[in-house]
Amino acid sequence: MYPFFIASGKADVVEMARALLADHELPRKIMENRSGEIVKCLRCFTCMAERAVTATRRCTVNPVIGRELDGVDMIPSVNRKKVLIAGGGPGGREAALTAARRGHQVILCEKDGVLDGILKGEQAIPFKYEMYELGVTLERLIRDAGVEICLHTEVTKEYADAEAVDALIIAVGSEALVPPIPGLDGDNVVIVNNYYLEKQKLTDEVVVLGGGLAGCEAAIHLGQEGKTVHLVEMREELAPDANIRHRPLLLAEIDKYVTVHTGYRGLQVNKNGVLCQNQAGAEQLIPGTSIICALGQRPRKKTAESLLDCAPYTAVIGDCVKASTITSAIYQGYHAALDI
Numbered sequence: 001m002y003p004f005f006i007a008s009g010k011a012d013v014v015e016m017a018r019a020l021l022a023d024h025e026l027p028r029k030i031m032e033n034r035s036g037e038i039v040k041c042l043r044c045f046t047c048m049a050e051r052a053v054t055a056t057r058r059c060t061v062n063p064v065i066g067r068e069l070d071g072v073d074m075i076p077s078v079n080r081k082k083v084l085i086a087g088g089g090p091g092g093r094e095a096a097l098t099a100a101r102r103g104h105q106v107i108l109c110e111k112d113g114v115l116d117g118i119l120k121g122e123q124a125i126p127f128k129y130e131m132y133e134l135g136v137t138l139e140r141l142i143r144d145a146g147v148e149i150c151l152h153t154e155v156t157k158e159y160a161d162a163e164a165v166d167a168l169i170i171a172v173g174s175e176a177l178v179p180p181i182p183g184l185d186g187d188n189v190v191i192v193n194n195y196y197l198e199k200q201k202l203t204d205e206v207v208v209l210g211g212g213l214a215g216c217e218a219a220i221h222l223g224q225e226g227k228t229v230h231l232v233e234m235r236e237e238l239a240p241d242a243n244i245r246h247r248p249l250l251l252a253e254i255d256k257y258v259t260v261h262t263g264y265r266g267l268q269v270n271k272n273g274v275l276c277q278n279q280a281g282a283e284q285l286i287p288g289t290s291i292i293c294a295l296g297q298r299p300r301k302k303t304a305e306s307l308l309d310c311a312p313y314t315a316v317i318g319d320c321v322k323a324s325t326i327t328s329a330i331y332q333g334y335h336a337a338l339d340i
Helices: 002-007 018-022 026-031 046-054 090-101 117-124 126-144 157-163 192-201 213-224 246-257 301-305 326-338
Strands: 082-086 105-110 148-151 167-170 174-176 189-191 205-209 228-233 259-262 265-270 273-277 283-287 290-293 297-299 313-316
Touching (some): 082 157, 213 228, 228 273
Parallel strands (some): 167 313, 205 228, 205 290
Antiparallel strands (some): 273 283
16 A cells, blocks of 8 residues: 555655554565565554653564664574474464574464464454454464464373473463353353354343453444443443553543443343442442453463473463463563573
């Protein structure tokens, strides 16, 4: 697109800002017809939020940002190792890509039938589609780098022993937190991670249970679709996990599309909504014939711990350490692979 504007005479110069923080090779990739390899900016405001907090620059998808003087070329390892990656989410794929670029033999295993980890759920929300695309781009890059991808394959101690690997990076991620609230296992409930698979189940009246970043974004999306949306959060504030640049914009969209109930604890889910208790102890039914459960993520710590002694070098990264952000997963994957 950008060369077209220049070639057509409509522009003499095309300037880019955050897109070049995400991928400094973007112009070259466009000119060489390699657009599928571009690591796109996620519009997540991590770069601007980090600048405001620490006076440094950080980019979710580019772990070498701000370190250009150290060189951005990957230095090959002098000792080629056999590396196993457990988990195909963003952290696992960044680790696989980095290890492969350093010249190691890399096997990436994913227990499901597709890669992406938690990113696959972002494809159903238009304003988060770039996050899903990140997963697609990383998959292309690791395939091009020669990584062996094994789907429907769960890494166990026996599997790692059979492969006789020199290094194991554990990136098994997290799972949705579903507390034992009566009715939360009902047919009218959709776990936010599964929304992309079950969105047809939702009616026009929805209660989103959980006011973290994932719950707020789901609520905004549903409100933009024209649904009546109520958002229930036990804490007094919404989206404390959003960064300082993103959060004000997020809350402005919440005000447009969502009715908010903070300080409310969910007691029971039924076909008419969620029975809640406010801080004064009074009970109130928040109406909605469909429920989105967005109560957070639980690290798969037991799975990770079961693999700790399966290779001479072992690293645990991403959500299986602590449910956090794509940024954390990407950076931890990158640095874990550099240490091999």
